[in-house]
Amino acid sequence: MHPIISALKHHKTVVILVVLEIALTCAIVSNGIFIIGNHLATMRMQTGVADNELVWAESSGIGDASTSASQASRAAADLAALRGMPGVKSAVITNSLPLSSTGSWGTCIARKAGGADAESVCTVVIYAGTAGVVNTLGIRLSQGRDFLPQEYQDYDPFQGERAPPPSVIITRSLAQKMWPGEDPLGKPIFLGDKNSGVTHVVGVTDHLLNPSINKQSGADLNMLLPVTLATGNMYVLRTQPGVRDATLRNLPKVLDGVDEQRIITENHSYSDTVSDYFHDDRALIWLLLVVIGSLLALTALGVIGLSSFWVQQRTHQIGIRRAIGATRGDILRYFQTENFLIVSAGIVLGLGLAVVLNLLLMKQYELPRLPLTYLPIAAIVLWLLGQLAVLGPALRAAAVPPVVATRSV
Amino acid sequence: MFGYYFDLALRSLKRNPVLTALMVLAIGLGIGASMTMVTVLHVMSGDPLPGRSGQLYYPQLDPLPLKYQQSAYGPDPRLNFTWPDAMALVAAHRAERQAAMAGGALLVRPARTGLRPFYVDGRYATADFFAMFGVPFLRGQGWSAAEDDGRARVVVLGDTLSRKLFGTSDSVGRMVRFGDADLRVIGVTADWHPQPMFYADASSKAFGEADQFFLPLATAMDLKFDANSNQSSWASIEGDIMKSPNLTWLQVWVQLKDPAQIAAYRQFLSDYSAQQKALGRFERPPSHARLYGLMDWLGRQNLVSADVRLQLWLALGFLLVCMTNIVALLLAKFLRRSGEVSVRRALGARRRDIFLQFGIESAVIGLAGGVLGLGIAQLGLWSVRHRPDDYAHLAQMDFSMLVGTFVLAVVASVLAGLLPAWRACRVAPALQLKTL
Structure with a gap:
């Protein structure tokens, strides 16, 4: 070990530069992998609905000053037509869907009537759906029951004067936040103007994502109310597997068949909606992968270039060492150890840099703290990369015949 | 001398093609990635109205109550104006030109058969809008202040909408049905699309679609057309919601020609606020x-998203690693030629000659890296244009960015070559010559 270090002292500048390069690579790669992991974790979250069987559409009527009654009858006619389409199992109207990016504003709900601030939970998203909403969306209840037919009522969560429906289904996250450690079934929830309206929890689901995932509401702080007509007017269809795309194509014609005085503003398969929602995440992951790949390749090529140069420069010395008894293995190990030392120094510095970079990112982009488990991963990757890169030049060095020593330069 | 060193550089680079390719690749990748993101940033923070933007100003009043708590997530109500304030500022005529405006999306019902009704984005504004922003007209003209007051049923169309509805740019005098109202076309503008759309409020997409119609603000209010800007209120509202002094939703822009006018306008805003405070309306x-x-x-609106800034830093970090790589490789390469340097020094070359020689060699690598980087940046911009973001279509390199790519590449490589060249010219000739 000692001779290697003293040899390196003769190339201080070059060694420092390589160490710096490895340190920077280490810092960027470990944070990059961490960011990718974060985004992948979000993308893998279950939406809580039947992703591959849903089709949804929105239409807005033109003209006639619409009363609540005319809206209801038009919605009923539309739903009847949609349910009549071949392969459609059921159809409902909701105000929003998980990851649809619409209607994601949050409200405050309370544990007690007219509750003080301490008694309420805010930024809760309210879903509302018409009869059959739980089965149509494919929401799985882990506790309690589905809504009963008589529980669907004429209610608009954003016009708080009317009494809410008697029952509500909430997510596990909301239950934990409202009544930590208690059984949520049958518990009252107060909402509306001055929290005057009351509804009771009849069911709990483990998974139902919000319309969009953000810092305010988190991923799944929401509740579902049974209504007869939902603002937002999203028609959601559950289809049999295989007819989804055909349903999507025919849907505008079917709606136009009921009433032509309308504009169909949205018409998508739900899996496309989810995929659109994560488009930015995918783009960022690809970008990071390309950058990480290029960085690693560049570092490896840099190490190869430098080791080859050193091998050439030391050909004479290698010859002398071989001549006085060093085996090929000794020469090989010399270069491998040298590389290991340099890369290790880079990694030590790089881990420090990685933590600093992460602190910067935490401050600027509100990223979570880098878990320490990511650091050994980056270290091992770089060690392996360094050893692989040095192998070629080191083998060439080991192949230098002892006779070189006897040649004059 | 320069030509000779250039020749030497080419020979030296040819002698070691793998190492040369590696260095060119490194600088090309770094430059390509950086220039892609710098270009995106450049187009996102560009001047929407070159030549005119220096005279345009956005006033801001503070009608909020003293105890108002700004939510961390919601928009700041002060970014927009209430109807009474906007109308007072326009009516005061204290600036060269002034206009109040708001965006709206309206349903258009074409008279032509075979064309279904559709929604289109446009703007409700007061008369000075066109002259102040320099909107180019193809036919006809905008409306007058008198027509503002008279709530005239008139509209100015964008060229695209005019062609879509009537098949021609010359639709002046024709009638268009917006919502439930018939409006007479009095002018057609060339498609006018400042990027970013600075005059729209913060809730709309800054790099989104162009406005396709313009109609008098008073007419829109009369017809109860909806505005699609942020509407923030801080107190209960009685009567006509949109005309309430407690709801902000309008934007006001003014044109001021010189520092004297600017100072006078500042004073006017302050006086107006003081007067409103005396009346008991303003509390602050x-x-x-x-x-x-x-x-x-625009700088205050944070139009450049956090994602784009993160990507820029990533690209610059990448360039830094590339440069470290090149410094190490150049250092190794130059020091290996100590013998050659010593011979040249012994024959009378000065240190600065050696320095220049190696500097030129670095610059040649930079130039080649610039060409590669340009290609990679074009590839990067092409991929940016295929993103669904609203700014994506803007990601084009202009001439200044093109030149910038080469400048950055050469500067980066010469910087990278500084230390190696300096070390090479410090080589002691005697020591090296002895070992030769």
């Missing part, structure tokens, strides 16, 4: 009234 001090220049205003 008149010093809260502000006046922002257009570019300053």
